[in-house]
Amino acid sequence: MLLLGLVLSSALGLLGYWRRSLSASGVLGAILVGTTIFAAGGWAWGALLVVFFLSSSALSHFQEAAKQALAEKFSKGSRRDLAQALANGGAGALAALGQALWPHPLWWLAFTGIFATVNADTWATELGVLSRLPPRLILTGRPVEAGTSGGVTPAGALAAFGGAGLIGLVAAAFDLAAGGSAALAAGLALAAALSGVCGSLCDSLLGASAQGIYYCDVCQKETERFPRHGCGAPTRLLRGWRWLDNDGVNFLSSIVGGIVAAAIALVVMSPWI
Numbered sequence: 727m728l729l730l731g732l733v734l735s736s737a738l739g740l741l742g743y744w745r746r747s748l749s750a751s752g753v754l755g756a757i758l759v760g761t762t763i764f765a766a767g768g769w770a771w772g773a774l775l776v777v778f779f780l781s782s783s784a785l786s787h788f789q790e791a792a793k794q795a796l797a798e799k800f801s802k803g804s805r806r807d808l809a810q811a812l813a814n815g816g817a818g819a820l821a822a823l824g825q826a827l828w829p830h831p832l833w834w835l836a837f838t839g840i841f842a843t844v845n846a847d848t849w850a851t852e853l854g855v856l857s858r859l860p861p862r863l864i865l866t867g868r869p870v871e872a873g874t875s876g877g878v879t880p881a882g883a884l885a886a887f888g889g890a891g892l893i894g895l896v897a898a899a900f901d902l903a904a905g906g907s908a909a910l911a912a913g914l915a916l917a918a919a920l921s922g923v924c925g926s927l928c929d930s931l932l933g934a935s936a937q938g939i940y941y942c943d944v945c946q947k948e949t950e951r952f953p954r955h956g957c958g959a960p961t962r963l964l965r966g967w968r969w970l971d972n973d974g975v976n977f978l979s980s981i982v983g984g985i986v987a988a989a990i991a992l993v994v995m996s997p998w999i
């Protein structure tokens with residue numbers, strides 16, 4: 727399984743590189759995360775990673791021209807690097823390692839919640855950014871520019887639900903194929919959709935409050951770039967914590983999604999697992 731995981735995740739990583747959704751360091755990240763998840767978790771776990779990878783890569787190319795104008799606002803380009811790969815897949819790889827070392831059904835539920843969250847976030851970002859309505863900051867309701875961390879739109883919220891729900895459905899299909907009951911599979915799909923939406927909400931809340939947001943005095947624009955803006959001018963901290971960037975927010979909210987899924991399972995589904 728280790729060798730198979732290495733081969734499959736290398737193939738995915740190179741596909742991502744070729745499709746221009748991963749940078750060279752992002753390929754390394756995809757191989758690290760993918761090999762760990764395939765080797766420690768197996769097919770069902772690997773399948774959720776593949777669904778996340780393929781659907782987010784397809785969406786990032788959707789309406790690419792419209793997104794190009796927003797690119798300078800983000801701290802990084804559209805190619806995902808090592809830190810982004812670990813921010814999206816790191817918590818899932820840790821859950822897979824947990825399952826390999828101390829096997830327990832809760833790891834699978836947490837893993838589903840983690841990937842439901844990262845998929846929800848990616849879908850919300852890639853589709854919400856195209857919304858015709860201006861996003862509003864989740865905490866204050868203040869309208870902000872498209873692409874601002876912590877900004878939410880109805881389209882983005884719907885996309886988050888879809889992204890989380892798809893992960894839930896795939897996870898449920900694997901549970902059914904392994905001989906699980908239909909009720910349990912439906913419960914898993916619902917728990918994943920709910921936890922992904924919760925994790926994604928947490929991502930927006932952190933993005934609007936704790937994440938470090940900077941300001942370029944030359945362009946008079948908010949940005950996530952530090953220490954310098956795209957124009958070359960230095961940026962200054964506007965709000966949030968300097969050490970908490972978008973990758974940190976993604977990682978933390980994916981853990982929240984995993985905990986919510988495990989908590990739902992413990993409280994609601996415990997008689998069956």
Ligand SMILES: [Zn+2]
Nearest residue numbers: 942945955957
């Ligand atoms: Zn500037």
